[in-house]
Amino acid sequence: MKKWKYWIPPLLYMTLIFIVSSLEQPPIPPPKFEWIGIDKLFHFIEYGILSVLLTIAFVNASPSWFPARLIWVTAALISILYGASDEIHQYFVPGRFATIADWVSDVIGSIAGVLGVYFYYKKRKKGIKMHPLVDLNVPKGSLAVHWFEQSSFALKDSDGTIVQIDPYFPRTRPSDRFIHTEPPLDESDLPTDFVLLTHAHGDHTCPESIRRIWETSTATRFIGPEESVRQISSETDVADDNVSEISAGESAELNNLTVHAVYAKPPEGDPSADIGPPDVTHLGYVISGDGVNLYFSGDPINNFAEHEDLISAVAAHGPDVGFLTNHPTEGEFPFFDGCVKMATRIGLKHAVPAHRSCFVIRDYDPEEWAANFPPDGPEPLIIERNTYIIYP
Numbered sequence: 001m002k003k004w005k006y007w008i009p010p011l012l013y014m015t016l017i018f019i020v021s022s023l024e025q026p027p028i029p030p031p032k033f034e035w036i037g038i039d040k041l042f043h044f045i046e047y048g049i050l051s052v053l054l055t056i057a058f059v060n061a062s063p064s065w066f067p068a069r070l071i072w073v074t075a076a077l078i079s080i081l082y083g084a085s086d087e088i089h090q091y092f093v094p095g096r097f098a099t100i101a102d103w104v105s106d107v108i109g110s111i112a113g114v115l116g117v118y119f120y121y122k123k124r125k126k127g128i129k130m131h132p133l134v135d136l137n138v139p140k141g142s143l144a145v146h147w148f149e150q151s152s153f154a155l156k157d158s159d160g161t162i163v164q165i166d167p168y169f170p171r172t173r174p175s176d177r178f179i180h181t182e183p184p185l186d187e188s189d190l191p192t193d194f195v196l197l198t199h200a201h202g203d204h205t206c207p208e209s210i211r212r213i214w215e216t217s218t219a220t221r222f223i224g225p226e227e228s229v230r231q232i233s234s235e236t237d238v239a240d241d242n243v244s245e246i247s248a249g250e251s252a253e254l255n256n257l258t259v260h261a262v263y264a265k266p267p268e269g270d271p272s273a274d275i276g277p278p279d280v281t282h283l284g285y286v287i288s289g290d291g292v293n294l295y296f297s298g299d300p301i302n303n304f305a306e307h308e309d310l311i312s313a314v315a316a317h318g319p320d321v322g323f324l325t326n327h328p329t330e331g332e333f334p335f336f337d338g339c340v341k342m343a344t345r346i347g348l349k350h351a352v353p354a355h356r357s358c359f360v361i362r363d364y365d366p367e368e369w370a371a372n373f374p375p376d377g378p379e380p381l382i383i384e385r386n387t388y389i390i391y392p
């Protein structure tokens, strides 16, 4: 349903009120000049309905710039003011009367309608299971990192900012392709402030998930390389103002967090690794906040550890822990030994295996990966699918 359709019922209903008020003989003849009478009940119901319709429109389809906490009082105000204008209108209709008493009934009905919708949504929200990160209090000096599967992550800091990275939660999951036939997240369970995208491959920039994240919160901001930005604007309804492009070497503020974009592949390409345009704009991210630096590799070139400039760009931000894409046999990404070398040269304290536990043909055994780390190198840290850690 296109969002503006929510505004049709209240507008039609307001038109109907106007038409009925223009009639010299309304369908229900009102007793006149009584403070308490059956007509007060009609006014109460009439404006109760109007405010319910307005509130539903505001809740579901208020423009993205409109402050969410004002929708309730605004819906009530519009209904109350329309009631006032309706009384003034009736003053000019022969046979009809404008009375304060009628308007007081409109006011009470308007407020009751808004409160009704408010408590309905509040109750419904309680019944929904939210993602564990939503209620998690992250202690100062730490960041919470939830790994869903593949390269999809969510972070939360001590101020409550939630960032998702490469959200990929398709709902059509045939068992010959997907290890898990249920997605690890229902996007509506995790209202998100920022979404970072590393590149525009299907398992990293997923329009289906981006659409649902946007439906959940139109305050979400999306940040990624040009190829991801282009895909968002052509395949989703996300407002242009909420999407920004980032290139390697640039950084952006995510409330109290800072994200630094780094290259995942050498910008000049590498013929020996079969890497050339357009893949050279693929990014990794170092996210810093609360004194913690996290590195998300995106999909790095297989010989990342051999590229001094790529390594030093990441190392410059002093990441403590890296979430690293790798695969033992697939030549596109670092092999296990290449991953260890990459982690060591960047100077990571901890390394987490990523890009796994999603596709049947692209999975690998994290224990086998961990066995490649020497005792004096970065410490391997295996996160179970769809769980979070608080780091450090």
Ligand SMILES: [Zn+2]
Pocket: 151, 201, 203, 204, 299, 355
């Ligand atoms: Zn990938």
